[in-house]
Amino acid sequence: MRKNLTVGLILSAAMAFGSVAIAANHGGHEGDRGGSHGHHRGHGHEMAFKKLDLTDTQRASIKQIVHNGFAQNKSQRQALRQQREAFRSITPDQVGYQTAATRLAQAEGQATQLRVQQKATVRAQIYAVLTPAQKAKMATMRASQQARREQWKTFKAQHPVDAENASSAQ
Secondary structure (H helix, E strand, O other): OHHHHHHHHHHHHHHHHHHHHHHOOOOOOHHHHOOHHHHHHHHHHHHHHHHHOOOHHHHHHHHHHHHHHHHHOHHHHHHHHHHHHHHHHOOOOOOOHHHHHHHHHHHHHHHHHHHHHHHHHHHHHHHHHOOHHHHHHHHHHHHHHHHHHHHHHHHHHHOOOOHHHHHHHO
């Protein structure tokens, strides 16, 4: 149960902060977002763009912003993936295991920092493309989403699941 709540909160946060960026890939395919994940991410957010009534020029600009942001750190993501694979290939009883774990932890931290900074940059660039009316509408949509999230938290607090049922649900 806790796992489901955590996943729900993560998805809600992603939708709140990434709806504009991800939805820019309106009508996109897997290749446009760099893999199988992109295809699934865009669908829920296309609705947000439809509600914002973007022009074709805005859609093209946003799609380019998202594409550039994704391509910008591709080599860093690939290097991190290789480092993860190298760490998985060694066993805990091998010499250098703790050192490799420390290096991977540092690389993961740097990657997270870069990812947050990149998302902020992309979000700011996309926001600059929107008209004042679209920005106001987006703020209203986010407020509504936050209210739904708070409603859900209240509901979950009022209807707790005991530990026995929670462990059987996972």
